[in-house]
Amino acid sequence: MKTSKFVIVLIAASLFACSSGDQSQSNASSTANQPADGGQATVQDDVSQQNIVQVAVGSADHTTLVAALKAAEYVDALANAGPFTVFAPTNEAFNQLPPGTVDDLVKPENQSKLRNILEYHVYIGVIRENMMRDGMKLNQANTKNVTVTKNGDKFAVNGANMVATVPCSNGIIYVIDKVLIPE
Structure with missing residues (x-):
């Protein structure tokens, strides 16, 4: 036993x-x-649909926007699950600003001002074109409103024409031809 x-x-x-x-x-x-934790922005995935940041980084027309996102430390926010609607100004749109504006905004001491401008381009949620109506107001991530207008079958937001639509894994990008500046 x-x-x-x-x-x-x-x-x-x-x-x-x-x-x-x-x-x-x-x-x-x-x-x-x-790997060291770098957030969702550092995840590499060549198979799935790209998120908003990955699309912007891969676009030759949005290098200024990407530089601004990095300077404002806003990359990780837009790489998250969302969903987001982003009105993404092109490099040409940034070039329409007064000379020196972009250089001034990306300085560390202007980070909060830059972030406010970038958040004015972001709606929390997805607004598809078939949901847009003339005169529609969207409350942006910085808590300010933008107004959608319709001219024929084309839309604009605060006078910036939407020239392309890019679906993303965490929302949608509308490429616009002007930078939106909050009042």
Whole structure:
């Protein structure tokens, strides 16, 4: 009887020792293979539909917008799940601003002003073209409203024409031909 109890205890101890050793080894290897945390903006995925940031980064027409997003530390926010509607001004739209405006806005001391301008281009939620109505007001991420207008079958927001539509995994981008400046 004592021998059978001893064998059971010995087997249980052996199983416990084996299982905890394997667990710590798998935990160590899984944490060693994990990359440093850079947020969703750093996730690389060549198969899925791209998010808003990935589309902007891949667009030669939006390099100024991407530089502004980085300067305002707004990249991770737009890489998140959303959904977002982004009115994305082109490089040409930024070039229409008075000379030196963009250079001034991307300075660290103007980060909050730049972020306010960028948030004026973002609606929390998805507004598809078939949902837009002439005179529709959208409350943007900076809590200010923009107004949608319709001219024929084309839409504009605060006078900026929507020239292209790009669906994304976390929302939709409307490419616009002017930079929206909050009042």
